[in-house]
Amino acid sequence: MxxxxxxxLEVVEAMLFFWQSTSERQKVSEKYLTDIANMEGLTITYDDEFDAESVRKVLSAVTNRELLSSKNKKESKFWNNNLWMMEDLEYTNxxxxxxxxxxxxxxxxxxxxxxxxxxxxxxxxxxxxxxxxxxxxxxxxxxxxxxxxxxxxxxxxxxxxxxxxxxxxxxxxxx
Structure with missing residues (x-):
């Protein structure tokens, strides 16, 4: 019963820090990105096309203000969604x-x-x-x-x- x-909300809280910091042009460490990628809220959703390395790679591209060099549609969608969150942090909040x-x-x-x-x-x-x-x-x-x-x-x-x-x-x- x-x-x-x-x-x-562990992953969302971690991502709020990421989005805020990145939007203020602060670089987020690779360790922090790896820690996010290894959070249970994400790891239980991974598959053959999208895994911890996908999350780390996408978030690294976002924080470094780089274009994502991936032909993987799931990674591309994740990259776009993260950029969208930073466009209007009031809406994100x-x-x-x-x-x-x-x-x-x-x-x-x-x-x-x-x-x-x-x-x-x-x-x-x-x-x-x-x-x-x-x-x-x-x-x-x-x-x-x-x-x-x-x-x-x-x-x-x-x-x-x-x-x-x-x-x-x-x-x-x-x-």
Whole structure:
């Protein structure tokens, strides 16, 4: 039976520092980029085309203000998304604030599972995937978070964020 649902913003917090520093023309160390690439919120989403080296290479190109020399579409999409985050840091922060305040405890009673006691919702900047499910973890692509400017809601695609998370957690426990 699900006892708790935890939100993990570790990768987003690390990326906020990266985007802010890079936008201020400060160079971010290769060690920091490697540390980001090795964070669980990213590592559980890796595949044959996109891995820790992809993340390190892309973030290095971004912080060094270089064009990305890759024919890999996933790396190119990740590079574009990171540049987009730095174009308007106010918008980036408007994406972060609602997920920092996100309380998912009211979903515990709505998610029925004998398989897991704890579920984890991780926000991480991904490339093309909207979300990834692995074991008891739901990784949501941070780049897909869309704050509303007409009300207090936040969306993933056209679905309100808590409704989206509930739907994906139900998918997670049914696997």
């Amino acid at each position: 699900v006892q708790s649902i935890k939100t993990n 408007s994406m972060v604030q609602p997920i920092k305040k996100l309380n998912l405890e009211d979903l515990v009673d709505k998610i029925d599972s004998d398989k897991y006691e704890e579920l984890e919702v991780i926000f991480a900047p991904l490339h093309k995937q909207e979300y990834v499910i692995k074991d008891n973890k739901l990784v949501i692509n941070f780049f897909r978070v869309r704050p509303s400017f007409t009300d207090d809601n936040t969306y993933i695609g056209e679905i309100e964020i808590k409704e989206y998370i509930e739907e994906k957690l139900k998918e997670l426990v049914s696997r």
